[in-house]
Amino acid sequence: MKTIRFLPILILFLILSLIHAICSKETHNAWENRDLSSYPSFSISSFLSGSYSEKMEQALNDHMPKRDGFQHLHALSQYVLGVREVNGVLIGNQQLYQKSEVVDEIKWKALAENLNAFAKKNHGIRFDFLLVPSKSGVIVPDHLKAMLKQETYNQSWFLNQLSDDFYIFDAKKALLESQRNDLYYRGDHHWTTHGAYVVYDAWRRQRKLNSQLSYETLTVNDAFYGTLSNRSGFFLKDRLEIYQSDEQLTYLIRYVEEQEQSSSLYVKEKQYSANPYEVFLGGNHARVDIDIANDYNRTLLLIKDSYANCFVPFLLPHYQKIIMIDPRLSYDRLQSIILEEDITEIMFLYNTYTFFHDISLYDMMDSEMN
Amino acid sequence: MSYLSFSFLCLFLPITFCLQFVLPSKGKHLLMIVSSLMFYAWGEPLYVFGLIALCALTYGLGKWITYEQDERSRKQLLWLGCIACVFLLFYFKFDDVLFKWIWHLSNGQADMEQWIMPLGCSFVLFSAISYLSDIYRRRVSDCGWLMTFTYLTFFPKLLMGPIMPYHRFVKENQTVKLTMTLMEHGARLFVIGMAQKLLLADHFAVVATQIRLDNSVLGVWLASIAFTLQLYFDFAGYSMMANGIANMFGYRLMENFHHPYHALSIRDFWHRWHISLSQWFRDYVYIPLGGSRLGRMKYVRNLLIVWLLTGLWHGTSWNFLLWGFYYAVILLIESLFLKHFLRLLPKFMCWCYTFFLVNLGWVLFANTDFSDLLYQLSHMFFLASAPLFSSDSLYYLQTYGSFFLLVLLIGVPYGKLFITQIYRRFRYHELIDVILFSLLLILCFSYLIANGYQTFLYTQF
Known part of the structure; x- marks a missing residue:
């Protein structure tokens, strides 16, 4: 031979x-x-x-x-060999997770102090604090418990630092009670629209806000591969859905930095883009103003990360105006907005992971208070 | 340039490999020198001029020693070369320490420029000393500047060795024979080395770093064993790749590792671990000092000198000195008291004794911080009232357990026996070999693309 x-x-x-x-x-x-x-x-x-x-x-x-193919092969071989962490992504039972790191307690304590001082300074305005847990705070497989314990610890530690001026909503409890298994995308770090609705509904009930709207779901992309899938090479397909109400609300959205306007919360061009989650408001923006045609005399200042993008459609029936500020992109002074826009409520809506891994809110509050 | 960079794998290696068939065989050494300098310049663009100057000066000095008739002058020239090399080595190794001293002495007034140690500095300078010594001892005749430059700059061994003695390099490579069998062997060695680094060493590295300071006994033991395995697969993988590349160009380098964790005594271990460095110290320090032939006291002295220098060669941090001293003491105890006792013990007991001490040695080696060292040792030996295991240690054992198991399976002698005795008799084993090597190559590439690689541990030395 x-x-x-x-x-x-x-x-x-x-x-x-x-x-x-x-x-x-x-x-x-x-x-x-x-x-x-x-x-x-x-x-x-x-x-x-x-x-x-x-x-x-x-x-x-x-x-x-064939970069993608190689990445997939890498993830697969890791999985076969028993490794459950690829490029910082933990692999659970058909779920991908982000691993939280230990928090710099001095920095975040200073953030809590600045937030408390900010709330005290703006006495009379209602302050809501919604720290939404990542998937790792809600659906934790046994074999990853040791690796995912940090997020829950970070969250409860931080919330204990906040003063009574804040209405802290327990989003984790609402998510756990819902019993649904589609609260988070399997291969992305975001919650699904179902997850957002569950938290909104529980928050609305707690605040005793009425809503006459009923919703039906609409699939906008049934082959959504999220950031965790792409980072790990372990491709898990998700379905991206939005909630549409039977009653049409009238509103106008202004993207302040971009100087653009829209009459829809959804950007259809993003439906099949590389990041279909951007279908909600076209992604993250420094400042988005939403004027809603209703009689409520309430203006909300929403300080947020990308988790709020699919949550905000549910808030529309309850406010006359919503101003969304993303501290990662915005250089606005919150105090000026409060005075100029006659803000009646302020809500901090963050995902726990982003909250503890991004210092832009810390910087914003630091410059606001010092 | 690293062997695992795409610039090397996809640009440098295939182009240089093809060029060797285009150029006449007489130009082989020249091709190696030019490509080696380009290889070095890619990562150290400025120091490449220093490398050229070092080669030229070493060659000039060697030539002088060759033609000098007076024995005393020859010796002086050798000392001159050796002192210059050692000075350079100490300068780069102690640069950081010196800088701090001078800065303190001048109350922060001194305006000094700190030099970063050039890649492969220790290996090149040791090779230069080997060259001068071999010329001085007339172990090899003058082979011309091409051979000298090839020896000193040869890219497969330039950054991390093996530090092959000059006379041996000349003997093996004076006439380069490019045979298909050798090149094929080289290609396979290269891929095996790459797999050892990417598939084993880098995984053990995760365990070794993540739970090094775990608060449980299991955690720190697991981390220490992971580091022991990481270091081996990292460095042995590199050496295998170096040998493989050399073979692909028709050259031969010496074996740097010979199943060191199969050793049955510490003395045996050092005959199998980083063989080229051990042999260098034996040939150029220990034997010139008199070895073990001048009485017990001088033997103890020589052993201490060699091992403290071995420690210093690895770095100026105190832990490397302690690590060197640790081996000097163990080797003395072994040769003076334990030698006969170890022969009586069953092999498995000897293996346990050796592996335990080697593992402990690597704990000293890995910890540059004294408090970390104390923490790890106190947890390993139940002195810190720590729990037996923690959730983290169990997670890492469960997740990376397959790698420890894999190493155990490869490591036991029956694995090799199976391959040599049973598998080789199979009719299509050659075809299966090629398929397996191809799959391994693709797998390694997937790791490089998706995850990159951790820097080779011995690059810092």
């Missing part, structure tokens, strides 16, 4: 990878939802400084053939 060699396979594999990487015209990776690095142009100074080799390495990595 003729001898079979591995060497030609190795060399051919490497050469074909190189040819593909160099000839690749791709500039964006839809799965990872990011722009790919381009090849650097050579210069003596960039080579001597080491930046040329660094950029070349990144570009070659980005343009490797």
